[in-house]
Amino acid sequence: MHEKVNCVACHTKPVFTNVSKNCADCHADVHRRQMGSDCAQCHTVQGWNIAVQQVKDHQDRFPLLGAHAAVQCDECHKQLATGVFYGLSTQCDSCHLKDWQNTTNPPHASAGPAFASSNCQGCHNFDSWLNANFNHSSTGFPLTAGHANVPCSSCHINNNYNLQIAPTDCGNAGCHLTTWQQTNNPPHPASGPVFAVANCSQCHNTTSWTTATFDHSTTGFPLTGAHNTTPCALCHTNNNYNLTSANTDCYGCHTTDWNSTSTLGGAVPNHVAAQFPTSLCSTCHDTISWSDGKFDHSTTGWALTGGHVVPTAGGVQACTDCHVNNNYSLTSANTACYGCHVTQWNSTQTLGGTVPNHVAAGYPTTCDSCHTTASWLGATFNHTYFPVPHHGSVCNDCHQVSTDYSSFTCINCHTTTAHQPSETTNEHAGVSNFVYGPTTCYNCHKNGGSG
Numbered sequence: 001m002h003e004k005v006n007c008v009a010c011h012t013k014p015v016f017t018n019v020s021k022n023c024a025d026c027h028a029d030v031h032r033r034q035m036g037s038d039c040a041q042c043h044t045v046q047g048w049n050i051a052v053q054q055v056k057d058h059q060d061r062f063p064l065l066g067a068h069a070a071v072q073c074d075e076c077h078k079q080l081a082t083g084v085f086y087g088l089s090t091q092c093d094s095c096h097l098k099d100w101q102n103t104t105n106p107p108h109a110s111a112g113p114a115f116a117s118s119n120c121q122g123c124h125n126f127d128s129w130l131n132a133n134f135n136h137s138s139t140g141f142p143l144t145a146g147h148a149n150v151p152c153s154s155c156h157i158n159n160n161y162n163l164q165i166a167p168t169d170c171g172n173a174g175c176h177l178t179t180w181q182q183t184n185n186p187p188h189p190a191s192g193p194v195f196a197v198a199n200c201s202q203c204h205n206t207t208s209w210t211t212a213t214f215d216h217s218t219t220g221f222p223l224t225g226a227h228n229t230t231p232c233a234l235c236h237t238n239n240n241y242n243l244t245s246a247n248t249d250c251y252g253c254h255t256t257d258w259n260s261t262s263t264l265g266g267a268v269p270n271h272v273a274a275q276f277p278t279s280l281c282s283t284c285h286d287t288i289s290w291s292d293g294k295f296d297h298s299t300t301g302w303a304l305t306g307g308h309v310v311p312t313a314g315g316v317q318a319c320t321d322c323h324v325n326n327n328y329s330l331t332s333a334n335t336a337c338y339g340c341h342v343t344q345w346n347s348t349q350t351l352g353g354t355v356p357n358h359v360a361a362g363y364p365t366t367c368d369s370c371h372t373t374a375s376w377l378g379a380t381f382n383h384t385y386f387p388v389p390h391h392g393s394v395c396n397d398c399h400q401v402s403t404d405y406s407s408f409t410c411i412n413c414h415t416t417t418a419h420q421p422s423e424t425t426n427e428h429a430g431v432s433n434f435v436y437g438p439t440t441c442y443n444c445h446k447n448g449g450s451g
Helices: 056-060 066-070 093-101 117-122 145-149 177-181 197-202 225-229 250-264 278-283 342-351 440-444
Strands: 047-051
Touching (some): 177 197
């Protein structure tokens, strides 16, 4: 730019030698020497208003970052005309005090020490004075989920920003106290220490106040099966949430169900008349369905198999079929087959056919020697002395004395009238001392054949 200047603009006197090269000798120093005499540190010969770098003072004391880089000098240096550049405060409020005073969310001037004008940089940045970001976790109370979108004034009522509360202190802080007081399932104020206002965070979270979840297992009584979907008030009647182990046994809630067994009948024993212990409901019942009780009969030492399973088509239909008169104190004397099957035993006197008369024959009452639980009929006897069946015969063909099955006869079938004479005469003519009698055949024909 110096090339375009007339000579006399610098050589105001016809002096052309030993002229000063100091910029300030030609260019009036508007900075009043406060920026030094070395103009070239900011200005260039390409133009007086073209700066080549930031003023060194800004590099060391207050770097111009973000929006500050585009601000005109005189926006901050108000006394530019008088040349005041050094000694200005670097605190935000020295320029932004009015912005600080005009804040409304929250109103910084009355919101306590955390929002003092000297703390602007805690929330604001150089890019924009607006859109401040306050790190609430620095207070020890991080804002999560629903809390992150709540206006400050909703919690900091009356501009009280000096709250001293823990993140779990939902009710005592006054934020959720009204909500706590209005609860009805259960009504928290009347439901004991578990639902105290200080314990909100045990069930509630910051995602949603209304979708609370209570870990019932912390009480020592986990909710399983149908208990999971049962309304609290059905168990905690009259808002009694101070139940103990004495209240939480099954009978405490299921007394009505227990008493109903007196009239249900069928496969359901009368619990009251049978004097079942009320402390053992869980032995047969589970939390999936109260009415679907199951008793493991094998725990008594007498497993139910075959027709004994309750109920069984053609077999036992109900517990009372065996436990007559609600007698559930049966012993080994009661559990022998004969104890329940006396009627069947006596019926053998008239059945006839292949069924021997057990009474007349004096059979021992150890029924399971021949009978099984699959079916009382169709008994099988291990006839070890002689192979049976023998040519389609039945028991009384051989054992003709119904009161003595230790005796038998062969000649009921093997007689001269039923067979050829040669069978008892000619074929035995050579047998020494042969005498034809009731058991003579068995002496030689022990396998039922001819040999």
